[in-house]
Amino acid sequence: QKTLLEQLKGKENITKSGQKVMVYANIGNLSDVGAVLKNDAGGIGLFRSEFLYLESETFPTEEEQFKVYKQVAENMAGKRVIIRTLDIGADKQVDYFGLDKEENPALGYRAIRICLTRQEIFKTQLRALYRASAYGQIAIMFPMIISVDEVKQIKKIIEEVKQELREEGIDFRENVELGVMIETPAAVMVSRDLAKEVDFFSVGTNDLTQYTLAIDRQNQKLEPFYDSHHPAVLSMIRMAAENAHAEGKWIGICGELGADLSLTETFLEMGIDELSVAPGMILPLRKRIREAD
Ligand code: PEP
Ligand code: MG
Numbered sequence: 001q002k003t004l005l006e007q008l009k010g011k012e013n014i015t016k017s018g019q020k021v022m023v024y025a026n027i028g029n030l031s032d033v034g035a036v037l038k039n040d041a042g043g044i045g046l047f048r049s050e051f052l053y054l055e056s057e058t059f060p061t062e063e064e065q066f067k068v069y070k071q072v073a074e075n076m077a078g079k080r081v082i083i084r085t086l087d088i089g090a091d092k093q094v095d096y097f098g099l100d101k102e103e104n105p106a107l108g109y110r111a112i113r114i115c116l117t118r119q120e121i122f123k124t125q126l127r128a129l130y131r132a133s134a135y136g137q138i139a140i141m142f143p144m145i146i147s148v149d150e151v152k153q154i155k156k157i158i159e160e161v162k163q164e165l166r167e168e169g170i171d172f173r174e175n176v177e178l179g180v181m182i183e184t185p186a187a188v189m190v191s192r193d194l195a196k197e198v199d200f201f202s203v204g205t206n207d208l209t210q211y212t213l214a215i216d217r218q219n220q221k222l223e224p225f226y227d228s229h230h231p232a233v234l235s236m237i238r239m240a241a242e243n244a245h246a247e248g249k250w251i252g253i254c255g256e257l258g259a260d261l262s263l264t265e266t267f268l269e270m271g272i273d274e275l276s277v278a279p280g281m282i283l284p285l286r287k288r289i290r291e292a293d
Contacts, residue, residue: 001097005038005283011290013042016292021272022043023274023285023289024252025044026044026045029047029293037172040080044076046080046254047072048090049084049087056096059096062124062127062128065128072138073132073137074136076136080137081137082179083129084141085126085129087143087144088114089108090106091218094138106218110144123157130173139177139199143182144184146186150191151194151198154178162174164273179195181201181254182203188240192243192246194243194248195240199245199250200249200254201252202253203252203258205255205256206255208237209228212232228257233257238270241242241272252273252276261285265293268292
């Protein structure tokens, strides 16, 4: 009996009818990269950068971040590495950010909302990311987006960062791919316009379920109601996919639902271009895709 790895290593993620899908990995730390490579992922679809902030006693410096991003880019040897900018707030609290206690943290001051109002924190991360872009295929994505205006603000800050690096004579890649997470109903509703501004979408089904169904993803008591298969959630994903494709952009899923093998055919039928899952799910997903029509 051959192991899944022996059967499937090096094989394409392709259905019987010839539809190809990118199968990427989700990671939360540099130490996960070994598992990504061992399981033969095509790239990293979600690198949660929060660990840099959670493991630190104070804001991680540009140099500290640069080293981590550079290393992951180098270890992935030219494969795409999508790094998500910090998604602190709500369930992920860090003391030194000095955030106020909130009535509704999930609806509160978090993620891109912190980055756009405390731009020095955001710029430090973006400088580290752009510097690391010289060492591999780094892509950057932004969490909790609700509007086109936010993306325009982000792009303006990125231009400032790039200009600084140019003036300092520091190497970086000019055309780093930029994406947004689709994890709020607002992002879905304006996805046609968002798609005009970015290179790709990545659906965060954990939050998209929470915000679509108005059900706290952290509340154990609500687990029976937290239904990621709800038709409203699936319609949201389909709509985002249609709008991404209408603008010639690609769309992935990086939330837990991407690894739900009972939905793989549904996602293929929607034309989802990439599924990013825990390293241990790469090969089972590849198997599922290769069995699909
Ligand atoms: C999501 O919301 O689905 C997601 C991938 O991000 P996180 O789980 O880190 O909020
Ligand atoms: Mg999320």
